[in-house]
């Protein structure tokens with residue numbers, strides 16, 4: 350995808366062409382309306398098969414999945430960033446909560462709650478074609494404890510007649526005092542824009558969390574940042590568990606070569622030395638490994654320019670830093 354493709358998308362978009370067209374439409378046509386810029390994180394939770402991934406893809410418009418062999422090192426796996434004139438919505442994957450049967454299960458659930466507590470909005474998904482069950486009730490009691498705004502999403506509404514949908518909406522409304530209940534179909538596109546509006550409306554007032562240049566509509570940049578972060582943490586996870594954030598500054602396409610300029614942010618100068626290594630050897634190695642992964646992702650040759658910086662130079666707001674996983 351080139352930056353030009355968005356400019357060429359038909360104004361207003363088409364239901365059958367979600368994805369970039371969908372974003373284009375969102376950027377033009379929808380506003381929460383109070384003139385404030387909002388940015389934040391949201392995730393979809395719910396029992397298996399509830400339609401979480403399909404919904405995420407319908408909103409972001411690309412099939413993306415970052416697979417990490419050590420997922421516990423990344424608190425959030427970013428699935429994509431939706432940019433609008435008035436907002437930036439970062440959709441993340443969070444681990445699922447299960448009914449605990451063991452102490453380990455309980456500890457894992459504590460971790461999940463901690464992760465959930467870092468997002469601004471949680472969308473609990475209930476598939477319209479299945480009755481509300483014990484798993485849904487369990488999730489709903491757990492989220493009651495969190496500070497995030499909790500929205501119910503009744504998914505797959507294209508699969509049921511209106512009377513069944515009405516029944517589900519009623520059952521869901523009895524589970525918990527949700528901030529909103531939105532019926533959607535990720536497959537037909539029904540109400541996907543409305544859901545985005547509702548979520549954005551619950552995000553905090555905040556400047557954009559990710560850079561807003563011409564290419565930022567590409568979730569690729571975020572994925573690339575994650576790949577670099579993974580490579581930079583390899584072998585030094587004990588020393589720098591959550592102390593690295595990566596932001597891709599610029600991507601330039603020159604023929605079949607993509608030049609990527611990225612900054613690796615650390616908290617302290619001692620961490621900077623760890624990432625760079627003796628005589629720059631480690632950073633060079635990080636660059637080689639990250640480049641191979643990025644080339645596999647993009648299917649193009651890549652030139653990768655990495656700079657290690659101390660976060661204070663870049664962003665002093667502790668809240669923003671926390672949001673990036675510091």
Ligand SMILES: Nc1nc2c(ncn2[C@@H]2O[C@H](COP(=O)(O)OP(=O)(O)OP(=O)(O)O)[C@@H](O)[C@H]2O)c(=O)[nH]1
Nearest residue numbers: 396397398399400401402403404505508534535536
């Ligand atoms: N008809 C219809 N099918 C849908 C819709 N959304 C999802 N599905 C289907 O439901 C199934 C499950 O969807 P996923 O998005 O994988 O569900 P998930 O919640 O991410 O599932 P897990 O990864 O198991 O937790 C898939 O076969 C989807 O194609 C929808 O809006 N309408």
